[in-house]
Amino acid sequence: MKLLFERSRPGRGMDLLPPCDVPAVSFDAALLRDSAPRLPEIAEVDLGRHYTELAKQTHGVNDGFYPLGSCTMKYNPRVDEETASLPGFTQIHPLQPLDTVQGCLEVLWKSEQLLTEITGMDAVTYQPAAGAHGEYTGLLLIRCYHQSRGDTARTKIIVPDSAHGTNPASATMAGFKVVSVPSNEMGGVDLDALRAAVGPDTAGLMLTNPNTVGLFDPNILEITQIIHDAGGLCYYDGANLNAIMGHVRPGDMGFDCVHVNLHKTFATPHGGGGPGSGPVGCKDFLAPFLPSPRVKKAGDSYEFFDPEQSMGKVRSFYGNFLVVVKALTYILSLGKEGIPAASAGAVLNANYLMKKLAGHYDMSFNTLCMHEFVMTLEKLAHDTGVTAMDVAKRLLDFGMHPPTMYFPLIVHEALMVEPTETESPETLDEAAEVFLKILEEAKSDPESLHHAPHDCAIGRPDEVTAARNPILRYDFGA
Amino acid sequence: MASYIPYTGEERQAMLKAVGLDSIDQLYDVVPESVRVKDLDLPEGMSELEVGRVMADMAEKDKIFRSIFRGAGAYRHFIPAIVKTVTSKEEFLTAYTPYQAEISQGVLQSIFEYQTQMCELTGMDVSNASVYDGASAAAEAVFMCQERKKSAVVFSGAVNPQVLRVVKTYCESRQVPVTVIPPKGTATDLEALKAAIADDTAAVYVQSPNYYGVIEDMDAVVEAAHAKKAKVIMGCNPIALGLLKTPGEYGADIAVGEGQPLGMPLAFGGPYLGFMTCKQAMMRKLPGRIVGETADHDGNRAYVLTLQAREQHIRREKASSNICSNQALCAMTASVYLAAMGPKGLRQAAESSAAHAHYLADQIAPLGFGRKDPDQPFFHEFLTECPMDPDELCKKLEPYGILGGLPVDGGILWCCTECNDKADIDRLVAALKEVCGK
Known part of the structure; x- marks a missing residue:
C-alpha cells in the first residue's frame, strides 16, 4: 500500500482557504523556517481513497468478533x-x-x-x-x-x-x-x-x-x-x-x-x-x-x-x-436495569464460550469465570509445537481478532478471552467452531499453523529487525 | 431498557442452561453476600429517542460563539470536511491498539505517516504515536531528560500556565526540582534563565510562541542550556510551524506541543493531542507507542509497534512511562488535516492567522487596547491593556456573539486564526467602540 508521501505530486492539493484579506506580516527572516515541511500534496479524491484503503486493512469491532481479553471490546453505540x-x-x-x-x-x-x-x-x-x-x-x-x-x-x-x-x-x-x-x-x-x-x-x-x-x-x-x-x-x-x-x-x-x-x-x-x-x-x-x-x-x-x-x-x-x-x-x-444486565451478560457470554471450549482446550482454572477466561496452551505446545501465538495468528484468517496473548504472565501459553455482552450466541458458537477447527489443524498439520495467517494483507512481520534497525519515518531520499 | 445485548430473555435462559445454571444470580455466587448490591440508585434506562433529547437539551445550555478571539491553549481553526469523514470510519473508530499487525496495517501505516509528518513539522528525527495532550507531553519530556546527576528542570514562566501546573504535579511525585523563571514583561527573562541553569540542570523548557504569543529568542535559550549540557525542550504551536523556524533548526533536543489546532474541535478541552518528537540520540527514551517499518516473511513492507522494550507491558516498574492508551484517533486527525492542507495550505493558515492577529492589534490599539511589550515579535496571540475590567468587557461582548480575548494579568490575551476574517475583526472593533463608549 502506498504511503501518503508516495502519492504526493508537486502542485496538487485542495482549495481550502480564501486569500488573506488583510496585509501580510513580514517577519524577520531569522524567525522563519528554511524550507517547507514535506507534507503530501494530494487531491481530495486521492486522499479519500487512501484512507478507505487503510480502513480496509484495519479490524474494528464492527468487522468481527473481538474477544481481546482485558480490553472489553464491546459494541460502540452509534x-x-x-x-x-x-x-x-x-x-x-x-x-x-x-x-x-x-x-x-x-x-x-x-x-x-x-x-x-x-x-x-x-x-x-x-x-x-x-x-x-x-x-x-x-x-x-x-x-x-x-x-x-x-x-x-x-x-x-x-x-x-x-x-x-x-x-x-x-x-x-x-x-x-x-x-x-x-x-x-x-x-x-x-x-x-x-x-x-x-x-x-x-x-x-x-x-x-x-x-x-x-x-x-x-x-x-x-x-x-x-x-x-x-x-x-x-x-x-x-x-x-x-x-x-x-x-x-x-x-x-x-x-x-x-x-x-x-x-x-x-x-x-x-x-x-x-x-x-x-x-x-x-x-x-x-x-x-x-x-x-x-x-x-x-x-x-x-x-x-x-x-x-x-x-x-x-x-x-x-x-x-x-x-x-x-x-x-x-x-x-x-440505567438502573441495563447496567447490571450488561455485566451479567458479559459474565454469561464468557461462561458460555468457555463451556464450549473446555474439554478441548485447557483452561487455567476449571470453575465458573467472570467476564473473561484464560486458556493455557502449554500442553498443546508441548505435544504439537503449536503455540498460543500460532493459534492467535490462525484466528486472523477467520476474520476474528485473537484473544490477548501471553498475559497474564503467571499462566504459560496464555490466551485470555473476553467476549463481552454484546455478542450473540451464534457469534460465540461460530467462534467456538473456529477454535476447534484450529485444534484439529494443530494435530494434523502443525507446520501450517506456524506460518499463519495465510489470508491477511501481510504475513507475520519481522519484529526483531524492526526493533534492531528502527525505521520510524518515511525516507524522502536526497 | 437498552443494554446492547443482542439476544432475548428466552435465549438467555437457554445459554444459562448450557452453562449448567438456572439463574443469572448464580454467576455471582462467589461474591460475598454482605457486599452485593441490593438497590442500584440509578435512573431508569432510556430509549434512543429519549437519551438523544436529554443530551441535546444539555448541549443547548452552552453558548456557541459566532466569533472567537480567545486561544490560550485551545484554538478554533478551520477543519477540512474530509477530516471528520476519515476519522469517523468505523474501522478506525472502533479498533483497539494495533497489537495484531496482520489485521492492523491500516492504522499502523497511518501512525507511521503521522510520525513522519510530525518530524517534518518540527524538524526532528523521531516522533512517538502521541500522548494525552500538550501538557502531559511536556511532563513526559522532562522525564526523558533525567540523568543520574542531572535532574532539575528550569521553566520559563512565559509558558502556558496549564502546562506548568501539570508539569509541577508530575515532577513533585518524582522529586524532580522545578525552577520557574518569572517572565520579563511578556517574554522569557533570558538573563535570569541563563543564571538559573546549573550543572544539575537536566532540561530547560521554553515555549515559542509563548503563552502571550511572543516569538522567543530560542537561539539564546539553546546556547545557554547546551553550554551547561542541559537538554532543551521546546513547546510549539503546530500551525506556527508551517511558517516559523523549527525546534530542529534551533537545535532543541525535544519538541512537544498541543496538537489540537491540527483538525480537532475545541470540544471544551478534549480529546486533544500531545505530540512529542526528538533527536535520534534520545529515541529510546521516548515514552509511548512507536510504529516502525519492517517486512513480512515474503518481503512485503509492513508496519509494527516497535521498540517495545521501553514500555510498561514489558518492563513493568522499569518502563520509561506508564502510558498505554494514547490519543491515536487524534493523531490520525492531525495526519489527515496535514495531508489535506499540504505544505501550502498549512503555511497559508499560519500566515493568515498571524496577519489577522496583527491587523486586530493595529485596529484596537487606539481604543485603549495597546499591546504590552509592543516591540516583541508575535504570532497569532498578543496581550493588551484593557480600558475597563477585562471580565466585564468580555461579558459585554457576549450579546454580539463574540467571545473576547482571555482576561490575563489585568489585560486581555487576544487570538486570531484564519477563521477570524477582516469582516469578523471589524465587527469586533465596532462592538468594542460601543462597549467602551468611543
Missing part, C-alpha cells in the same frame, strides 16, 4: 457518537465564562453522580485521559493523603504478580517503590504473602477484582482489611469493572479509590489506541486531594472549584470531555 457531535459540545472553548458552559458542566456533574453510584465512591474526576493516567492520578491521591498526615515513610505500593503492566509502571511514575506479591493457586492474592509484605512502609495496594485470570477473589474483604490494618490504602484498577457493574461495588469491597476505563466498560470507542478516558473515583477523605478543578452544583447552576489540598493537574483543562459525553449517553441509556 447514538453516543451523535450526542458527542452536537455543536453545543464540540464548539465550546474550554475557557469560556462559566455561565456560557452550563451544559458542559452538567455533563461532568451528572457523569460524576452516576459513576460514584456505580463504583461506590463519593467523588470523581474526569481529568485523566486513559486508564494508566487514572492509575497515576489515583496513586497521587494516596501519596497526597499520606503526606498530609506527615506519614512520609509509606513509600511502597503492593502489586500482585498477575497485575497489568501499567500498575507497577504507574507506581514508579508516582514516586513509589513496587512490591510484587505472588498469586495463590487460584490466581488470587496469597493472603500469607500479603500479610508478610505489609508494614509501616506500605502506602497501598493496587488490585483488580475480578483479577486478570477472570476470577473474583472471594477473599477480597480480608485483603482490603489487611491493607487498612497496616495503614495503607486500597486502589481498585477498574480494567475489569465490566464483570461486576451493578452487582458489587469497589467502594463496598473496601477500596478507597478507583479508576474506570470509559473506553472499555462504558462502550466508548478505542480509536485504534485512544482517546480513552480514565476517570478516578475516591472516598470523601481523599476528595480534597483530587485534581483541580472539580464541578459543584450551586442552586440551579454549576461552578468549578479547586479542592483545598489539590494535587494540581494531570492534564490541561478537564480531560477528554467528548469521551465523557459518550459514556454519559451510554449510562443514561442503560
Whole structure:
C-alpha cells in the first residue's frame, strides 16, 4: 500500500482557504523556517481513497468478533457518537465564562453522580485521559493523603504478580517503590504473602477484582482489611469493572479509590489506541486531594472549584470531555436495569464460550469465570509445537481478532478471552467452531499453523529487525 | 431498557442452561453476600429517542460563539470536511491498539505517516504515536531528560500556565526540582534563565510562541542550556510551524506541543493531542507507542509497534512511562488535516492567522487596547491593556456573539486564526467602540 508521501505530486492539493484579506506580516527572516515541511500534496479524491484503503486493512469491532481479553471490546453505540457531535459540545472553548458552559458542566456533574453510584465512591474526576493516567492520578491521591498526615515513610505500593503492566509502571511514575506479591493457586492474592509484605512502609495496594485470570477473589474483604490494618490504602484498577457493574461495588469491597476505563466498560470507542478516558473515583477523605478543578452544583447552576489540598493537574483543562459525553449517553441509556444486565451478560457470554471450549482446550482454572477466561496452551505446545501465538495468528484468517496473548504472565501459553455482552450466541458458537477447527489443524498439520495467517494483507512481520534497525519515518531520499 | 445485548430473555435462559445454571444470580455466587448490591440508585434506562433529547437539551445550555478571539491553549481553526469523514470510519473508530499487525496495517501505516509528518513539522528525527495532550507531553519530556546527576528542570514562566501546573504535579511525585523563571514583561527573562541553569540542570523548557504569543529568542535559550549540557525542550504551536523556524533548526533536543489546532474541535478541552518528537540520540527514551517499518516473511513492507522494550507491558516498574492508551484517533486527525492542507495550505493558515492577529492589534490599539511589550515579535496571540475590567468587557461582548480575548494579568490575551476574517475583526472593533463608549 502506498504511503501518503508516495502519492504526493508537486502542485496538487485542495482549495481550502480564501486569500488573506488583510496585509501580510513580514517577519524577520531569522524567525522563519528554511524550507517547507514535506507534507503530501494530494487531491481530495486521492486522499479519500487512501484512507478507505487503510480502513480496509484495519479490524474494528464492527468487522468481527473481538474477544481481546482485558480490553472489553464491546459494541460502540452509534447514538453516543451523535450526542458527542452536537455543536453545543464540540464548539465550546474550554475557557469560556462559566455561565456560557452550563451544559458542559452538567455533563461532568451528572457523569460524576452516576459513576460514584456505580463504583461506590463519593467523588470523581474526569481529568485523566486513559486508564494508566487514572492509575497515576489515583496513586497521587494516596501519596497526597499520606503526606498530609506527615506519614512520609509509606513509600511502597503492593502489586500482585498477575497485575497489568501499567500498575507497577504507574507506581514508579508516582514516586513509589513496587512490591510484587505472588498469586495463590487460584490466581488470587496469597493472603500469607500479603500479610508478610505489609508494614509501616506500605502506602497501598493496587488490585483488580475480578483479577486478570477472570476470577473474583472471594477473599477480597480480608485483603482490603489487611491493607487498612497496616495503614495503607486500597486502589481498585477498574480494567475489569465490566464483570461486576451493578452487582458489587469497589467502594463496598473496601477500596478507597478507583479508576474506570470509559473506553472499555462504558462502550466508548478505542480509536485504534485512544482517546480513552480514565476517570478516578475516591472516598470523601481523599476528595480534597483530587485534581483541580472539580464541578459543584450551586442552586440551579454549576461552578468549578479547586479542592483545598489539590494535587494540581494531570492534564490541561478537564480531560477528554467528548469521551465523557459518550459514556454519559451510554449510562443514561442503560440505567438502573441495563447496567447490571450488561455485566451479567458479559459474565454469561464468557461462561458460555468457555463451556464450549473446555474439554478441548485447557483452561487455567476449571470453575465458573467472570467476564473473561484464560486458556493455557502449554500442553498443546508441548505435544504439537503449536503455540498460543500460532493459534492467535490462525484466528486472523477467520476474520476474528485473537484473544490477548501471553498475559497474564503467571499462566504459560496464555490466551485470555473476553467476549463481552454484546455478542450473540451464534457469534460465540461460530467462534467456538473456529477454535476447534484450529485444534484439529494443530494435530494434523502443525507446520501450517506456524506460518499463519495465510489470508491477511501481510504475513507475520519481522519484529526483531524492526526493533534492531528502527525505521520510524518515511525516507524522502536526497 | 437498552443494554446492547443482542439476544432475548428466552435465549438467555437457554445459554444459562448450557452453562449448567438456572439463574443469572448464580454467576455471582462467589461474591460475598454482605457486599452485593441490593438497590442500584440509578435512573431508569432510556430509549434512543429519549437519551438523544436529554443530551441535546444539555448541549443547548452552552453558548456557541459566532466569533472567537480567545486561544490560550485551545484554538478554533478551520477543519477540512474530509477530516471528520476519515476519522469517523468505523474501522478506525472502533479498533483497539494495533497489537495484531496482520489485521492492523491500516492504522499502523497511518501512525507511521503521522510520525513522519510530525518530524517534518518540527524538524526532528523521531516522533512517538502521541500522548494525552500538550501538557502531559511536556511532563513526559522532562522525564526523558533525567540523568543520574542531572535532574532539575528550569521553566520559563512565559509558558502556558496549564502546562506548568501539570508539569509541577508530575515532577513533585518524582522529586524532580522545578525552577520557574518569572517572565520579563511578556517574554522569557533570558538573563535570569541563563543564571538559573546549573550543572544539575537536566532540561530547560521554553515555549515559542509563548503563552502571550511572543516569538522567543530560542537561539539564546539553546546556547545557554547546551553550554551547561542541559537538554532543551521546546513547546510549539503546530500551525506556527508551517511558517516559523523549527525546534530542529534551533537545535532543541525535544519538541512537544498541543496538537489540537491540527483538525480537532475545541470540544471544551478534549480529546486533544500531545505530540512529542526528538533527536535520534534520545529515541529510546521516548515514552509511548512507536510504529516502525519492517517486512513480512515474503518481503512485503509492513508496519509494527516497535521498540517495545521501553514500555510498561514489558518492563513493568522499569518502563520509561506508564502510558498505554494514547490519543491515536487524534493523531490520525492531525495526519489527515496535514495531508489535506499540504505544505501550502498549512503555511497559508499560519500566515493568515498571524496577519489577522496583527491587523486586530493595529485596529484596537487606539481604543485603549495597546499591546504590552509592543516591540516583541508575535504570532497569532498578543496581550493588551484593557480600558475597563477585562471580565466585564468580555461579558459585554457576549450579546454580539463574540467571545473576547482571555482576561490575563489585568489585560486581555487576544487570538486570531484564519477563521477570524477582516469582516469578523471589524465587527469586533465596532462592538468594542460601543462597549467602551468611543
